[in-house]
Structure formats: structure tokens, C-alpha cells
Amino acid sequence: MILIPPFIVFFIAAVLVLVLRGWPRAVASILIPLVSLANLWGTPSGEYATISLMQFELVFFSVDRLSLLFGYLFHVAALIAVVYSLHVRDTLQQSVSLLYAGSALGAVFAGDLMTLFLFWELLALTSVFLVWARRSAASYGAGLRYLIMHILSGLLLLVGIVIYSRTDPSLAIGHIGLEMGAAGWLMFIAFGIKCAFPFFHSWLTDAYPESTPTGTVFLSAFTTKVAVYALARTFPGTELLVYIGAAMACFPIFYAVIENDLRRVLAYSLINQLGFMVVGIGIGTALAINGAVAHAFNDVIFKGLLFMSMGAVLHVTGKINGSELGGLYKTMPKTTVLCIIGAASISAFPLFSGFVSKSMVMSAALKNGYDWVWLVLLFASAGVFHHAGIKIPYFAFFAHDSGIRAKEPPLNMLIAMSIAAALCLVVGIYPQALYQLLPHQVAYTPYDMTHVLTQLQLLFFSALAFVWLNLRRLYPPELPSVNLDVDWVYRRWLPTRVQRTAEAAFQLDSRVRSAARAGVGNLIDAISSHHKPDGLLARNWLTGSMVAGVVLLLGFYLLLGFAL
Amino acid sequence: MKNEKEYLFDNPRNVQWLMRGFYACCAVLLGLELVVHRHTEHTWEGLVGFYPLYGFIGCVVLVLIAKWMRGLLMRPEDYYASQNAVGESESLGEGSSKGETAR
Numbered sequence: 001m002i003l004i005p006p007f008i009v010f011f012i013a014a015v016l017v018l019v020l021r022g023w024p025r026a027v028a029s030i031l032i033p034l035v036s037l038a039n040l041w042g043t044p045s046g047e048y049a050t051i052s053l054m055q056f057e058l059v060f061f062s063v064d065r066l067s068l069l070f071g072y073l074f075h076v077a078a079l080i081a082v083v084y085s086l087h088v089r090d091t092l093q094q095s096v097s098l099l100y101a102g103s104a105l106g107a108v109f110a111g112d113l114m115t116l117f118l119f120w121e122l123l124a125l126t127s128v129f130l131v132w133a134r135r136s137a138a139s140y141g142a143g144l145r146y147l148i149m150h151i152l153s154g155l156l157l158l159v160g161i162v163i164y165s166r167t168d169p170s171l172a173i174g175h176i177g178l179e180m181g182a183a184g185w186l187m188f189i190a191f192g193i194k195c196a197f198p199f200f201h202s203w204l205t206d207a208y209p210e211s212t213p214t215g216t217v218f219l220s221a222f223t224t225k226v227a228v229y230a231l232a233r234t235f236p237g238t239e240l241l242v243y244i245g246a247a248m249a250c251f252p253i254f255y256a257v258i259e260n261d262l263r264r265v266l267a268y269s270l271i272n273q274l275g276f277m278v279v280g281i282g283i284g285t286a287l288a289i290n291g292a293v294a295h296a297f298n299d300v301i302f303k304g305l306l307f308m309s310m311g312a313v314l315h316v317t318g319k320i321n322g323s324e325l326g327g328l329y330k331t332m333p334k335t336t337v338l339c340i341i342g343a344a345s346i347s348a349f350p351l352f353s354g355f356v357s358k359s360m361v362m363s364a365a366l367k368n369g370y371d372w373v374w375l376v377l378l379f380a381s382a383g384v385f386h387h388a389g390i391k392i393p394y395f396a397f398f399a400h401d402s403g404i405r406a407k408e409p410p411l412n413m414l415i416a417m418s419i420a421a422a423l424c425l426v427v428g429i430y431p432q433a434l435y436q437l438l439p440h441q442v443a444y445t446p447y448d449m450t451h452v453l454t455q456l457q458l459l460f461f462s463a464l465a466f467v468w469l470n471l472r473r474l475y476p477p478e479l480p481s482v483n484l485d486v487d488w489v490y491r492r493w494l495p496t497r498v499q500r501t502a503e504a505a506f507q508l509d510s511r512v513r514s515a516a517r518a519g520v521g522n523l524i525d526a527i528s529s530h531h532k533p534d535g536l537l538a539r540n541w542l543t544g545s546m547v548a549g550v551v552l553l554l555g556f557y558l559l560l561g562f563a564l
Numbered sequence: 565m566k567n568e569k570e571y572l573f574d575n576p577r578n579v580q581w582l583m584r585g586f587y588a589c590c591a592v593l594l595g596l597e598l599v600v601h602r603h604t605e606h607t608w609e610g611l612v613g614f615y616p617l618y619g620f621i622g623c624v625v626l627v628l629i630a631k632w633m634r635g636l637l638m639r640p641e642d643y644y645a646s647q648n649a650v651g652e653s654e655s656l657g658e659g660s661s662k663g664e665t666a667r
Contacts, residue, residue: 138645257630258638330571366605374606382622398573450602454615457593461616464590465623467583476631482644484637491644 003048005061005109006071007119009036010078010102017095029082029094033101037075043068047111056171059111065439069293070108070229072437074101076423077221077300084308084416085214093133097218100126104222108229113161113171116230120157120194123223124150130215131207139210145487146207149200150223153193160186176234188235195227195278196271198247202487204271205255209263209320213311216263220270220307221300228277228296237284242365245282246376249275253383255485260321260478262392263310266303269346269388272380273299279377280361283368286440291360294434298345298353298427305342305420306392309335312409312417313396319404322391322478327401332408336397338417345424347389347459348381353424355455356431356446363444382462389459390466395478590616 013032017025045068049061063071078101088094103126107119124147131143163183165171178184193200204224208216235241252268252275259265273295280292312335313328314320329336341352348354358381365374408414427434431446469475530537573579594616604610 253626254630254633257627258634329573363605371606371608375608378618379622379626382619383626386623386626448603449600450604453593453596453600453602454609457597457615458619460586460590460593461619462623463586465620465627467586469624469627474631475627476634479638480641481638482641483634484639 003043003061004036004039005049005106006036006040006075007060007102007106007109009033009039010098010105014095014098014102017098018091025094026086029086029098030079032098033075033079033082037072037079040068040071040075050111055169056114057112058115059172060106060115061109062111062173063109065437066229066232066293067108069297069437069439070225071105073225073297073300074104074108074222077101077304078218080301080304080308080416080420081214081217081221083419084217084311084413086412087410088212088214090133090212092129093212093215096126096129096133097215100130100218100222104226107226111173113164113173116173117154117157117161120190120226121151121154123194123226124154127219127223130219131211133212133215134210136210142207142210145490146203149193149203153190156186156193157190160184160190173233175236178235178238178240188238191227191230191235192244194223195231196224196248196274197244197278198251199486201248201252201271202485205252205264205267205485206487208267208270209261213315217304217307217311220266220303224270224274225296225300228274228281228292231278232281232289232292236281236289238282241278241282242370242373243282245275245278245280246373247275248272248278249380250376250383253380253387255483256383256387257391258476258483260323260480262320262322262325262396263307263314265322265387265392266306266310269384270299270303272384272388273303273346275380276358276361276377279365279370279373283361283364283370285364285368286442287360287367287444288364290435290438290440290442290444291357291364294357294360294438295354297434298357298424301420301423301427302342302345302353305338305417305424306346306388308413308417308420309339309342310392310396312413313406315413316406316409317404321480322395322399323480325396325402325404326399327397328404328406329397330401331405332397334408334414335417336393338414338421339393339397341421341424343389343393345428347385348455349459350447350452350455351425351428353427353434355428356434359446359451359455360444378458382458385459385462386466390463 009032013029016028016032020028043063045064047059047062049059051058051060078098081097081101085094085097100123103119103122107116107123110116110119128143128147128150131139131146133139160183161171163186164176164180167180167183176184176187178188189200193203196204208219211219231241249272252271256265256268256272259268277292277295277299280288280295282288310320313325313332316332317325317328319325345352345354348358362374362377362381365377435444466475529535532538573582594613597612597616602610608614
């Protein structure tokens with residue numbers, strides 16, 4: 001078997017898509033990920049494809065159980081997203097999305113920090129075109145802000161690597177930890193920006209909903225999961241991550257409840273799900289890491305499914321705001337059912353994929369004495385059902401009838417969603433298929449009576465709360481609005497500050513100038529007043545008075561002569 | 565409206581049936597707790613009705629806090645779009661007034 005790093009296969013596919021048209025392009029973009037997956041399948045652990053560049057040893061294809069699982073996941077995600085976007089007639093978008101998927105694979109199989117940095121930057125550079133592909137003013141602005149945040153993340157990573165290289169010149173990827181000092185913290189923040197830590201998260205909720213219906217599906221799969229992978233590889237067991245993760249699981253659900261743009265609701269719930277993974281990495285035991293990684297796997301599939309169903313709604317209706325949608329189940333029953341499968345998976349209903357992975361993290365939190373974190377995660381689980389499980393399908397497909405009678409989306413979209421839905425069910429019903437791929441060997445049985453019963457109780461009574469609030473008319477209606485988030489700081493507060501400072505500086509400048517101009521004017525006036533006709537220095541003088549003056553002067557000299 | 569096909573949930577009776585089924589499920593789940601022996605790992609978990617109560621109260625609190633947050637955070641839909649327009653017109657105004665002082 002020839003071992004080719006998967007990113008090379010994807011980059012070749014991107015070039016092929018660039019030159020091919022019509023059905024050969026479709027065949028190439030589907031077949032190549034499949035070929036690459038076959039190439040990757042069962043690759044034994046080890047380091048392949050190393051290149052010496054200057055004094056660095058770049059390892060482009062380092063395989064172990066952790067990177068292999070993410071490798072499989074990204075292949076499956078790329079395949080589903082490619083099928084979903086087959087109808088798109090936009091060469092830029094289709095080519096760039098393959099480059100983006102390839103960069104994610106490159107980052108996951110990077111064997112050293114320098115290679116990771118390389119693909120880290122490529123991820124940002126390729127994905128931003130998926131945001132810009134919407135070709136609207138809003139997406140252009142959001143894309144720029146997205147790019148700036150990600151370049152910042154890359155720079156921090158690079159500085160961290162440079163400092164790190166003084167202690168470990170080999171730059172091999174392994175446990176780093178915050179004990180490293182500055183290098184550790186810089187890399188931690190760099191990963192944190194990409195992982196949407198609180199206060200660094202607004203690039204995600206800002207840019208993802210502005211992308212094209214198909215672009216968002218790609219975006220939701222790769223960037224944040226690469227960050228989760230990087231954290232799992234370099235910072236497992238960092239206690240700070242437990243609290244960061246708990247905050248991430250919790251705060252976005254409040255935003256999700258009041259957000260009107262349904263894809264932005266999903267972006268918030270993406271952060272919420274990342275929170276569970278980050279908690280798992282922070283706990284750092286074998287069970288917790290397994291849970292985090294398994295949840296990353298499931299999240300890509302079910303979040304992809306939800307983004308696909310909302311993308312389908314946007315594609316056929318041109319609308320995505322909850323306030324403008326409703327009643328779509330009447331003419332889009334297939335999309336409705338597929339969306340509900342995604343919603344059930346993210347809500348962790350038994351027999352759906354979220355159930356078998358989220359519970360691992362929860363159970364690890366309890367086992368390791370993080371009682372309060374466990375309570376927070378339980379609240380987040382109820383909340384995610386509320387906003388992603390109920391709100392998304394309810395406001396898009398049911399609720400009040402918006403009068404829209406849209407047809408089902410194109411066949412390729414339905415097929416892609418069906419593949420994702422099938423995967424959600426397969427993993428939910430037969431979790432061993434996923435468990436045997438996990439990095440650690442841990443015996444864990446998700447399906448026992450207690451667990452199924454308590455989870456169903458939690459979910460049904462959360463739903464009851466939704467019903468009750470709706471009947472009492474306490475549930476906040478969908479309103480066309482913008483909700484302020486951290487991005488307000490750099491979209492509103494900072495620009496107005498800069499503008500005011502600039503205005504003040506200009507005012508000061510104009511005052512100084514006018515004062516100086518007035519001073520020069522006064523000087524000229526004073527001088528000219530002595531030289532103008534009738535001025536002191538321009539008058540005619542009588543000869544007699546001149547002589548009198550000279551006599552006075554001579555008299556003064558005489559006096560001086562006597563005095564000295 | 566009349567000539568349009570009637571869909572599943574257009575009939576209020578169907579909605580009613582669905583809701584009844586849902587309430588029945590909730591009741592059964594609550595009842596099962598008394599019958600089934602649960603292996604709990606934590607003392608809070610062992611309390612009768614912990615999960616249903618936590619789910620219900622958690623969600624009500626979630627929605628009430630979110631509604632309160634709306635008062636603080638909600639802005640018109642064109643909030644960020646309008647900001648640029650205002651900024652430009654302000655700077656234009658500044659420019660013209662500066663031109664006058666220069667003259």
C-alpha cells in the first residue's frame with residue numbers, strides 16, 4: 001500500500017475540480033475523498049512523509065489512534081458536504097472547500113508544531129473564501145473579521161512555537177500544558193481562539209451564518225474540531241479547560257433562545273457542544289478524552305445535518321429567520337424528518353448519536369468530583385434540547401403557517417442529509433462501531449435502565465417546560481433583531497472610540513493651526529503698522545529736529561565721558 | 565385557503581392528540597421512577613424527581629433569563645449596518661464645517 005498524506009489527495013482533487021466541468025467534476029469530487037479514505041483505512045501508527053527543511057524535520061503524516069479517528073471523521077464530513085453541494089455552480093466555492101478539508105486533514109496528521117502551524121494558517125485562508133462566497137456586503141465584512149481573528153490565532157501559535165523551540169528543538173507534538181509558561185499560554189490562547197472560547201467566540205457566530213448554505217456545512221465541520229483535536233493532543237488534563245468548557249456549554253444557550261437567524265442559533269449551539277468536548281479534555285481521564293473525541297465525531301455529523309437542513313430551507317425559500325418561517329412541514333416533509341433526526345441526536349435522545357457520547361463526558365465529570373460542573377452540563381443538556389432540539393424544527397417547520405409552500409431541496413441535498421441521518425442512527429443504535437475507534441480502550445455501556453430513564457425524564461420535562469411557556473405565552477417570540485455579543489466591542493465600541501479620538505485630534509490640530517495663523521497675522525500687522533505711510537518709520541523728519549537730536553546725543557556722550 | 569389541501573396539523577384535534585400523548589409520556593416517565601430501581605452515582609441524582617424537576621425548572625429559568633437579556637441586548641436588525649451610514653454622514657458633516665472654518 002502506498003501511504004500518501006490525505007491532504008495531498010484533497011489538494012489534487014481541488015485542482016481537478018478547478019479544471020473539470022459538469023459530471024466529471026461531480027464524479028471526481030465524490031470519488032477522491034472515497035479513495036483517500038480507503039488509502040487511510042487501517043494505516044498503522046507511525047510517522048510517514050517526513051521532509052527536512054532547513055534545520056526542521058517536518059512530519060506531514062503522523063498516525064496514531066487519535067489522529068486516525070479525526071482523519072476518518074473529516075473524510076466522512078467532507079464526503080457528505082461534497083454531496084450536499086453538488087448542485088452548486090461555483091468553481092471557487094467547490095475548489096476552496098476541498099482545499100479547506102485538505103488543510104484540516106493536514107493539521108490533524110501533522111507530526112510537529114511547525115507543520116501544524118502551516119495547516120493552521122491554511123485553514124483560515126481557505127475557509128474565509130467560503131464566507132465570502134455568499135458575495136454580499138454582510139458576508140464580506142464578516143469574512144474580514146473572521147480572517148483577522150484567525151490570523152491572530154496563527155500569529156500567537158507561531159510566537160508560542162518559537163518560544164517553545166528553545167526547550168524542545170524537535171518541535172514534536174505532544175503534551176505541552178500550561179506549566180510551560182509563556183509558550184504554553186500563547187499556544188493555549190491560539191487554540192482557544194479557534195475553539196471559540198468565551199470572549200473569543202464571536203467570529204463563529206458572526207461568520208458562519210453569513211456563509212452560503214453549503215459553505216456553512218463545511219465550516220461547521222472542520223475549524224473548531226481541529227482546535228479540539230489540538231487541545232486533546234497538547235493540553236489534556238488542564239483543569240482550567242473544565243471551567244472554560246462549562247462556561248462554553250452554558251452561555252450560548254441563552255443567546256440561542258432569543259436569536260432569530262436559525263443558522264446563528266445553530267452556531268451558538270455549536271459552541272455549546274464544543275463546551276462538552278472541552279470539559280472532557282480538561283478532565284483528561286481515558287473515559288473523558290474518549291467522550292470528548294466521540295462527541296466531536298458525533299457533533300460533526302449531527303450539527304452538519306442540522307446546518308444542512310437549515311441550508312436547504314435557506315436554499316429553497318431564501319429565508320432563514322425564525323420570524324419569517326413556519327409551516328414548512330406541509331411541503332417539505334422529508335427535510336422535516338431529517339432535521340428532527342438531527343435535533344434528536346444533538347439533544348442526546350436514546351438511540352441517537354449524541355446520547356452515547358455526551359453521557360461519557362457527564363459521567364467522567366461526576367466520577368472525578370466535578371459536581372457543580374456536572375450540574376452545569378446537565379442544565380446545558382436540557383438547554384440544548386430547548387433551543388436546538390425544539391426551537392429549530394418548531395419555528396422552521398411548524399409554529400404558525402408562514403404561507404411559504406416551498407418544494408423539497410434538490411436530490412443531492414436530500415441524499416447528503418440522509419447519509420448524515422443514517423450515521424446518527426447507526427452510532428446511536430450500535431455505539432460499539434464508534435467506540436472501537438476511540439483512542440483509549442475503555443469499557444463503557446451507555447444503555448442501562450437508569451441512564452435511559454433519567455435522560456428521557458430530563459428531555460421530556462424540558463419539552464414540557466417549552467409547551468407550558470408557549471401556552472402561557474411566556475416564550476419569547478421570534479423577532480427581527482440583532483443581539484449584542486462580544487463582537488459589539490470591535491464592531492461598535494472600538495470604531496466609535498477610534499472615530500471620536502480621531503475627531504478630537506483633528507479638532508485640536510485645527511485649533512493649533514488657526515492660533516498659529518492668527519499669531520503670524522498679528523506679527524505682520526504689527527510690522528506693517530510701523531512701515532506703512534504715516535507709520536513711525538516711514539514719516540518725513542525736519543532738518544532742525546534732526547540737528548536737535550544729534551545735539552542731544554552728543555550731550556549724552558559728553559555726560560558719559562565725565563561720568564566714567 | 566379553502567381550495568388548499570388540509571395538512572396534518574391544520575386540524576386542531578390532531579394537535580390535541582399529539583399533546584395528550586406527550587402528557588401521557590411525561591406521566592409514565594415520572595411513574596417509572598417509583599417502579600424501576602436506579603443506580604445513581606451521586607446523592608442529588610437519587611432524590612425522587614430530580615431529573616424531571618431539574619429539566620423543567622432549568623428550562624423555565626433559561627427562558628426567563630433569556631427574555632430579560634433581550635431587554636439589554638436586543639437592537640434593531642440594521643444595527644451594525646446603520647452604524648456605518650451614520651459614521652459616514654457624521655464625518656461628512658465634520659468635513660464641511662472644517663472647510664468653512666478654513667475659509
